[in-house]
Amino acid sequence: MLSAPTSRSHQPRRRTPDPGAKYAAAQQTRSSHPPTDGRDELPEQLVTQHRDQAQSKAYSNAVAESFFATIKRELIYTRPWPTRAGLRHAVFEYIEGWYNTRRLHSTLGYMSPAKYEALHRNADRQAA
Numbered sequence: 001m002l003s004a005p006t007s008r009s010h011q012p013r014r015r016t017p018d019p020g021a022k023y024a025a026a027q028q029t030r031s032s033h034p035p036t037d038g039r040d041e042l043p044e045q046l047v048t049q050h051r052d053q054a055q056s057k058a059y060s061n062a063v064a065e066s067f068f069a070t071i072k073r074e075l076i077y078t079r080p081w082p083t084r085a086g087l088r089h090a091v092f093e094y095i096e097g098w099y100n101t102r103r104l105h106s107t108l109g110y111m112s113p114a115k116y117e118a119l120h121r122n123a124d125r126q127a128a
Contacts, residue, residue: 071091071094071095071099075090075091075094100113100114101114
């Protein structure tokens with residue numbers, strides 16, 4: 001005979017990080033950025049540098065994320081792909097035949113990458 005569950009079993013379990021993960025992260029920080037004056041803390045310059053690098057990675061990652069979302073929406077999820085080779089060929093054709101040559105990009109002032117590069121290539125030649 002099954003007994004009724006106790007009220008304790010209905011309480012959600014609290015998720016806590018693995019204590020070893022905290023220790024490993026602290027050890028890695030100490031070993032990769034040794035203190036310059038003997039104290040166990042990062043110099044302000046390294047903290048600022050890390051913050052700036054993290055911020056620039058976030059912006060460059062946004063462009064990549066947008067590209068992958070676009071290619072999935074406009075090509076990959078439009079039909080089933082029975083073979084990997086077929087998908088690889090379709091992705092190549094999409095990028096080289098459409099995405100880089102004719103598709104307008106908002107980050108490039110609504111020009112295609114090919115037109116944008118040609119425009120700037122000509123400007124560089126005239127400046128030289």
